[in-house]
Amino acid sequence: MVKLNVNGNTVDVNADGDMPLLWVLREQLGLTGTKYGCGIAQCGACSVHIDGEVQRSCSVPISSLKSTDKIITIEGLSSNGDHPVQKAWLALDVPQCGYCQSGQIMAAAALLQTKPKPTDADIDAAMTNVCRCGTYQRIRAAVHSAAGSNGNQG
Amino acid sequence: MTLRKTTTNVSRRRFLISTAAAGGGLALGLYAPWPKKALAQTPLAADGSEVGAWVFIRPNDDVVIRIARSEMGQGTLTGLAQLVAEELECDWKKVRTEYPTPGQNLARKRIWGDMSTGGSRGIRGSQEYVRKGGAAAREMLIQAAANQWKVPAAECKAEASVITHVPSGRQTTFGKVASAAARLEPPTDIKLKDPKDWKIIGKPLLRLDTADKLTGKQVYAIDVKLPGMLNASIMDAPVFGAKVKSYDEAKAKAMPGVRHVVKVGDTAVAVVADSWWQANQALKALNIAWEEGPNDKVSSESIQAHLQAGLDAKDGTFIGNRVGEAGQAIAGAAKKLEAIYFAPFENHFTMEPMNCTALLTADRCEVWGATQNAEGGLAAAAEAAGLSPAQCEFHKLHLGGGFGRRGRQDYTTKAVLIAKQIPGVPIKLIWSREEDMRQCTYRPVGLCKLKAGLDEQGNLVGLQMRVAAPSILASAAPNRLDKDGRDSAAFQGLNPSGTEGRLGYAIPNLLIEHAIRNTHVPVGFWRGVNTNQNAIWLESFIDEIAHAADKDPLEFRRKLLANSPKQLAVLNAVAERIAWGTPPPAGVHRGIAQFMGYGSYCAGAAEVAVNDSGKLKIHRLIIAIDSGYAVNPQQVAMQTEGSVAFGLGAMLYQECTVKDGRMMQENLDTYPMMLMEDFPKVEAIVMPSGDFWGGVGEPTISVAAPAVLNAVFAATAKRVRSLPLKNTKLT
Numbered sequence: 001m002v003k004l005n006v007n008g009n010t011v012d013v014n015a016d017g018d019m020p021l022l023w024v025l026r027e028q029l030g031l032t033g034t035k036y037g038c039g040i041a042q043c044g045a046c047s048v049h050i051d052g053e054v055q056r057s058c059s060v061p062i063s064s065l066k067s068t069d070k071i072i073t074i075e076g077l078s079s080n081g082d083h084p085v086q087k088a089w090l091a092l093d094v095p096q097c098g099y100c101q102s103g104q105i106m107a108a109a110a111l112l113q114t115k116p117k118p119t120d121a122d123i124d125a126a127m128t129n130v131c132r133c134g135t136y137q138r139i140r141a142a143v144h145s146a147a148g149s150n151g152n153q154g
Numbered sequence: 155m156t157l158r159k160t161t162t163n164v165s166r167r168r169f170l171i172s173t174a175a176a177g178g179g180l181a182l183g184l185y186a187p188w189p190k191k192a193l194a195q196t197p198l199a200a201d202g203s204e205v206g207a208w209v210f211i212r213p214n215d216d217v218v219i220r221i222a223r224s225e226m227g228q229g230t231l232t233g234l235a236q237l238v239a240e241e242l243e244c245d246w247k248k249v250r251t252e253y254p255t256p257g258q259n260l261a262r263k264r265i266w267g268d269m270s271t272g273g274s275r276g277i278r279g280s281q282e283y284v285r286k287g288g289a290a291a292r293e294m295l296i297q298a299a300a301n302q303w304k305v306p307a308a309e310c311k312a313e314a315s316v317i318t319h320v321p322s323g324r325q326t327t328f329g330k331v332a333s334a335a336a337r338l339e340p341p342t343d344i345k346l347k348d349p350k351d352w353k354i355i356g357k358p359l360l361r362l363d364t365a366d367k368l369t370g371k372q373v374y375a376i377d378v379k380l381p382g383m384l385n386a387s388i389m390d391a392p393v394f395g396a397k398v399k400s401y402d403e404a405k406a407k408a409m410p411g412v413r414h415v416v417k418v419g420d421t422a423v424a425v426v427a428d429s430w431w432q433a434n435q436a437l438k439a440l441n442i443a444w445e446e447g448p449n450d451k452v453s454s455e456s457i458q459a460h461l462q463a464g465l466d467a468k469d470g471t472f473i474g475n476r477v478g479e480a481g482q483a484i485a486g487a488a489k490k491l492e493a494i495y496f497a498p499f500e501n502h503f504t505m506e507p508m509n510c511t512a513l514l515t516a517d518r519c520e521v522w523g524a525t526q527n528a529e530g531g532l533a534a535a536a537e538a539a540g541l542s543p544a545q546c547e548f549h550k551l552h553l554g555g556g557f558g559r560r561g562r563q564d565y566t567t568k569a570v571l572i573a574k575q576i577p578g579v580p581i582k583l584i585w586s587r588e589e590d591m592r593q594c595t596y597r598p599v600g601l602c603k604l605k606a607g608l609d610e611q612g613n614l615v616g617l618q619m620r621v622a623a624p625s626i627l628a629s630a631a632p633n634r635l636d637k638d639g640r641d642s643a644a645f646q647g648l649n650p651s652g653t654e655g656r657l658g659y660a661i662p663n664l665l666i667e668h669a670i671r672n673t674h675v676p677v678g679f680w681r682g683v684n685t686n687q688n689a690i691w692l693e694s695f696i697d698e699i700a701h702a703a704d705k706d707p708l709e710f711r712r713k714l715l716a717n718s719p720k721q722l723a724v725l726n727a728v729a730e731r732i733a734w735g736t737p738p739p740a741g742v743h744r745g746i747a748q749f750m751g752y753g754s755y756c757a758g759a760a761e762v763a764v765n766d767s768g769k770l771k772i773h774r775l776i777i778a779i780d781s782g783y784a785v786n787p788q789q790v791a792m793q794t795e796g797s798v799a800f801g802l803g804a805m806l807y808q809e810c811t812v813k814d815g816r817m818m819q820e821n822l823d824t825y826p827m828m829l830m831e832d833f834p835k836v837e838a839i840v841m842p843s844g845d846f847w848g849g850v851g852e853p854t855i856s857v858a859a860p861a862v863l864n865a866v867f868a869a870t871a872k873r874v875r876s877l878p879l880k881n882t883k884l885t
Contacts, residue, residue: 019432033369033372034370037507040823074370090365096228097553134795134798137836
């Protein structure tokens with residue numbers, strides 16, 4: 001039995017310690033907004049926040065987590081989809097298929113925590129999630145919009 | 155990355171208890187259960203009235219529009235709803251959508267028509283009958299109100315879901331008369347609006363399906379959860395066509411959570427476990443041995459030789475376009491050119507890997523999946539289950555990408571074949587990313603030899619184009635081959651006539667041929683299909699010819715397009731936007747291309763820079779599309795932007811190579827995607843000229859790569875003829 005703190009709730013999880021957090025979230029906790037894409041921490045569809053830092057949950061075994069680690073998934077990012085990043089995504093109609101967008105939003109939210117006014121170069125460096133539909137241009141615009149920054153720096 | 159090992163070993167029983175406890179997540183507000191939503195979909199929305207097949211109206215005035223096609227990101231759901239809503243005269247803010255199932259379509263004699271979604275046909279293939287569906291519902295609602303008021307229907311009008319009796323000013327709403335309207339006979343004589351009167355079609359409205367994609371609430375097939383469901387991971391023969399010889403069932407069965415190890419046909423083995431991750435771990439422990447076969451020795455090199463032979467062969471070749479005597483004209487030309495181009499196999503890499511959930515009992519099969527062809531999915535499920543389609547149902551969900559891959563039903567078949575061996579238990583089959591990349595229907599590899607002849611004045615007097623490549627239709631849809639075996643899809647954008655993909659250039663002597671050279675690798679429809687390679691080959695070579703003739707690539711094309719005004723218009727639009735003919739910024743170079751596909755006219759212009767170490771930076775890409783009508787110009791722009799990532803990702807980095815009969819690339823570490831950092835500034839010029847319905851999801855991909863490749867030539871004097879570009883040094 002492992003205790004995890006997910007979206008502000010302490011939950012008991014019964015699973016192999018080497019099971020990645022992704023599958024615990026999806027299968028045991030029903031938090032299916034976090035997606036499986038590649039399983040090797042490259043695509044970013046499984047991105048969550050652990051103590052405020054964006055991490056790729058497909059490659060985080062639950063044995064590496066403490067009950068005090070605060071895990072936030074897309075479902076816990078805001079109570080009503082009203083995080084500034086989510087609002088910017090909605091206003092700019094960013095998603096196409098949408099499958100990668102939970103991860104994109106989590107990555108963007110983490111970026112804005114550390115860099116409230118990111119430059120284009122900051123966005124390039126931080127937003128390494130794959131979008132196969134190619135929504136990058138609108139993601140970039142939405143990050144700037146959420147930050148209230150213009151798009152012409154860096 | 156290696157996962158840390160642990161000594162924890164949870165018993166199956168404890169896992170089950172924890173699964174049950176996870177249901178308690180409901181109380182924590184953590185857990186949005188799937189079945190509730192599933193039931194809401196089946197049968198179709200219940201609390202209201204169906205007014206004709208396409209429109210369902212609730213007492214609170216919500217309008218539910220039925221969407222027969224598949225939404226996979228391309229925005230068809232919103233566009234189709236706009237078409238219906240335009241004629242219905244409903245309040246757009248009250249519009250919702252739902253997918254009818256293929257089982258319901260079958261039971262109602264295909265009242266919703268074709269449910270397949272491919273070839274950029276979602277909107278153009280159904281625009282007329284869905285608009286008529288909206289118009290019929292409007293007439294029925296007006297008639298119901300008129301009956302209630304005992305006035306002639308001609309004195310009433312509908313606007314924004316409100317019906318008004320014009321002489322008296324009396325009003326009612328759609329929701330109030332819907333149940334009476336539902337009992338009326340639909341009108342047969344329906345007149346559609348003049349496009350100049352459109353209020354919803356042609357407007358850049360926001361998509362209807364965005365909100366849930368931002369909160370994790372959107373349910374994709376991979377998110378389906380059913381009571382008692384188990385999870386499966388599968389491995390099929392990595393050498394296409396090979397069969398399972400043996401595997402270590404006992405070892406896999408002893409692993410945590412594992413419930414079943416099942417053979418799937420002759421070619422695959424699956425592990426079924428409590429958790430998908432457990433199933434996939436155990437799958438790796440199976441150590442499956444495969445029967446040796448004739449394909450074990452096939453390699454990219456042997457395929458290349460096979461194609462090479464096709465470049466000059468007389469057998470197995472088919473003509474796509476012929477004017478005059480190209481061979482003779484080139485032989486007698488003052489200046490001759492010849493070049494060979496290459497494009498590799500490519501994978502769709504939908505972000506959501508192939509998956510499907512199936513539940514079988516003795517006389518019923520239900521499937522939850524993501525498909526571009528719901529009726530095909532239903533048929534595949536029925537066949538695999540050994541039941542009639544009437545005993546089956548396919549619940550279609552939003553697709554986490556399709557790109558042509560989900561037109562094939564192999565993953566549905568596999569899920570049903572597994573579930574059939576475990577009756578009464580819902581089985582969710584998810585392909586690992588590695589399995590997804592090994593078991594694709596790949597974009598075909600191809601070689602193309604081009605020859606051209608110029609006269610003394612630099613006029614193009616003859617062009618020959620011979621493609622040697624596998625046939626997609628032969629692999630994916632043999633019933634669509636011509637009687638003589640010709641694959642008409644090979645000539646996308648190169649056809650002499652027709653509205654689908656006509657070669658715009660007037661060339662006095664021309665011969666375009668396809669030498670079908672199939673391999674053991676299954677090939678299929680990959681977003682843009684053959685327009686992608688055809689455009690790269692032809693538009694790069696036209697650029698070569700222009701330079702050989704010492705002519706400006708834009709002017710050279712303009713002259714050849716003199717009789718193709720729509721092609722010329724998109725070409726001129728990108729040339730003007732990029733200021734062709736004026737000096738570009740220092741170190742920046744330009745390239746241009748045009749092509750027609752899916753009934754739409756496209757052109758692209760690129761600005762690139764290549765630094766001293768040969769690193770390419772694509773600064774800017776202008777893409778114009780004339781799709782006749784643009785139902786939602788913002789969605790057309792989004793498709794245009796997105797198509798750039800698809801086309802350029804393949805052109806720059808991606809290749810699936812073959813060794814020992816199998817695909818060597820199994821994940822992103824060897825098959826990288828275009829990321830934010832490399833994505834250029836894209837400007838879409840959406841320029842619908844009216845009077846025809848062209849496709850949008852695919853055609854613009856084709857011009858992105860050749861525009862960039864031609865700019866790379868301008869920058870480096872290097873003509874990249876073998877893709878992906880990463881294999882060519884630009885220094």
